Amino acid sequence: MSKEALVKVRGVTQKYATGRKEFIAVRDVNLTVKDGEFVVLLGPSGCGKSTLLRIITGLQKPSEGRVLYRGQPVVGVNPHSTIVFQTFALFPWLTVQQNVEIALKAQEVPHAERTRRALELIDRVGLDGFETAYPRELSGGMRQKVGFARAMAVEPELLCLDEPFSALDVLSAQSLRSDLLELWVSGGIPTKAILMVTHNIEEAVFMSDRIVVMDKDPGRVVADVIVDLPHPRHYKSPKFAKIVDRVYATLAGQTQPEHIEVGTAPGVPGGRTRALPDITIDNLTGVLERLAEMPNDTADIFRLAEELRADSDYLLRLTEAAELLGFATLAQGDITLTPLGETFAEARILTRKEIFATRIRRLPLFQWLLRMLDAADNNQLERDVTLVALQLDFPSYIAKRQLDLIIEWGRYAKILEYDDSSEIIFREAAIPVESKA
Numbered sequence: 001m002s003k004e005a006l007v008k009v010r011g012v013t014q015k016y017a018t019g020r021k022e023f024i025a026v027r028d029v030n031l032t033v034k035d036g037e038f039v040v041l042l043g044p045s046g047c048g049k050s051t052l053l054r055i056i057t058g059l060q061k062p063s064e065g066r067v068l069y070r071g072q073p074v075v076g077v078n079p080h081s082t083i084v085f086q087t088f089a090l091f092p093w094l095t096v097q098q099n100v101e102i103a104l105k106a107q108e109v110p111h112a113e114r115t116r117r118a119l120e121l122i123d124r125v126g127l128d129g130f131e132t133a134y135p136r137e138l139s140g141g142m143r144q145k146v147g148f149a150r151a152m153a154v155e156p157e158l159l160c161l162d163e164p165f166s167a168l169d170v171l172s173a174q175s176l177r178s179d180l181l182e183l184w185v186s187g188g189i190p191t192k193a194i195l196m197v198t199h200n201i202e203e204a205v206f207m208s209d210r211i212v213v214m215d216k217d218p219g220r221v222v223a224d225v226i227v228d229l230p231h232p233r234h235y236k237s238p239k240f241a242k243i244v245d246r247v248y249a250t251l252a253g254q255t256q257p258e259h260i261e262v263g264t265a266p267g268v269p270g271g272r273t274r275a276l277p278d279i280t281i282d283n284l285t286g287v288l289e290r291l292a293e294m295p296n297d298t299a300d301i302f303r304l305a306e307e308l309r310a311d312s313d314y315l316l317r318l319t320e321a322a323e324l325l326g327f328a329t330l331a332q333g334d335i336t337l338t339p340l341g342e343t344f345a346e347a348r349i350l351t352r353k354e355i356f357a358t359r360i361r362r363l364p365l366f367q368w369l370l371r372m373l374d375a376a377d378n379n380q381l382e383r384d385v386t387l388v389a390l391q392l393d394f395p396s397y398i399a400k401r402q403l404d405l406i407i408e409w410g411r412y413a414k415i416l417e418y419d420d421s422s423e424i425i426f427r428e429a430a431i432p433v434e435s436k437a
């Protein structure tokens, strides 16, 4: 793999005029994408990811700083790059083939050559047989494939993808990720580098060689995480999980290392099992969403209690849960969302569940239960058996409530399932699972 720098972003700042004030969307960003690299830009909504893609591809000139492409300053739209957006705008009155060919027409590729290249790409993205179909006849995943084919038709050296899978259902998204990776890894496309924007941490770890983590206010780069796993990658492998966890930890905040006391697992001699805060996930989500709307994602805890008409005791439990999960930090009576909390608040339901799952897997109480489930016959546990084990650590009325909370959180995160009638706890089936929400 060659190591030549394809893109160099140096000291890029983007200001936008908003009314009388000037708003800094991204500040002093430095970033290099090398030949052969697949880089992801990850961060909360509004941290300037799309802005950076536009600047890198030359669609927009930064207020300060510069972009070099193969050592040359980018002036105007960079002809060696293409962006694929979340929902690719296909022309509804053109067929699949015509939609791909139109990109080549703009480049004045002769007719026969256009047809040949379009047909080959349609085949390569797996749409063979749909050449004459119209966009309305295709599923969301297939339409996005046409988008990829169109982007690749012009054989860009630098392929930029702005949340390309986020409008798709889970299964289509996963198959399209694998398809794109296959094309990329096999060298089936002339693309030299891919720069992809995403919210989804597992997607980033699944696909990229390097994750550039951003934060906002102002938008900036806060970390660079190398993903040195061979393809194909497996979501459930320990190495994969480790990198996911590292990225989460970065997003969960520089201000909040792992000092949050997570306690020990039940039954550890001399240990102390930390109880889960007694809250509902709906309420937790509600608070995080509200915080995401506040200036600087910060609120005074007691004002927040008033506003949400929650009693302060309950609100404190909510903030405790938010802190335990790395979604917020507390200081001087204020609660502030971490970038992870913000990502959670703004994510769709399935991404939320994924984030939640990664966070609760860190808690000794869940690790303990999952270990027991793994060791149990058929990976099932009776509620009563689990309860008895918990009663060794908690008074019985608390143990009962804790078990309910574990089940509620675990179910939400899809890491375990519970059958109410037989009162049996079991492990959730393998991901990916279609969201029922």
Ligand code: ADP
Binding pocket: 016, 017, 018, 025, 043, 044, 045, 046, 047, 048, 049, 050, 051, 052, 219
């Ligand atoms: P992201 O893609 O990470 O969600 P964007 O790059 O779209 O972030 O936006 C970064 C910030 O800049 C946001 O606060 C957004 O509202 C603001 N912004 C983006 N484009 C403009 C614009 N043309 N004018 C004013 N503000 C903008």
Ligand code: MG
Binding pocket: 049, 050, 051, 162
């Ligand atoms: Mg964006």
